[in-house]
Amino acid sequence: MANIAQIIFRLATKEAEYKGYKIPKGWHVILWVRYLHTNPDNFDDPMCFNPHRWNEAGAAKPGTYQVFGGGLRICAGNMLVRIQLAILLHHLSTGYKWVLLNPDAELIYLSHPGPVDGVDVAFNKI
Known part of the structure; x- marks a missing residue:
């Protein structure tokens, strides 16, 4: 985001x-x-x-x-990154169960919004 x-x-x-x-x-x-x-x-x-x-x-x-x-100044590897992220997200979303370890984590807003714990997630292979 x-x-x-x-x-x-x-x-x-x-x-x-x-x-x-x-x-x-x-x-x-x-x-x-x-x-x-x-x-x-x-x-x-x-x-x-x-x-x-x-x-x-x-x-x-x-x-x-x-x-x-x-x-x-566009990133020279932007298309490569898009492909790599699509492949990674495909494998993570179809082959693993995600469990958010701290669903009640507070947010910080500087330098950009995000959970204070950095979004700790446990992955279990399906």
């Missing part, structure tokens, strides 16, 4: 205007990635877990899906 990188820094290479604000050339701009991924203008029901949303035609508007970066 959250990126490891919370923000992305960019340099304004020319003066620009955004929503009535002038951004002078040479200023550094911060892009809050979580806003892009949780904005209902960009994705239907963005807080709902739906792994199929990325397979739907036109699911992500250009510039709104930034989990692997974008443009010249």
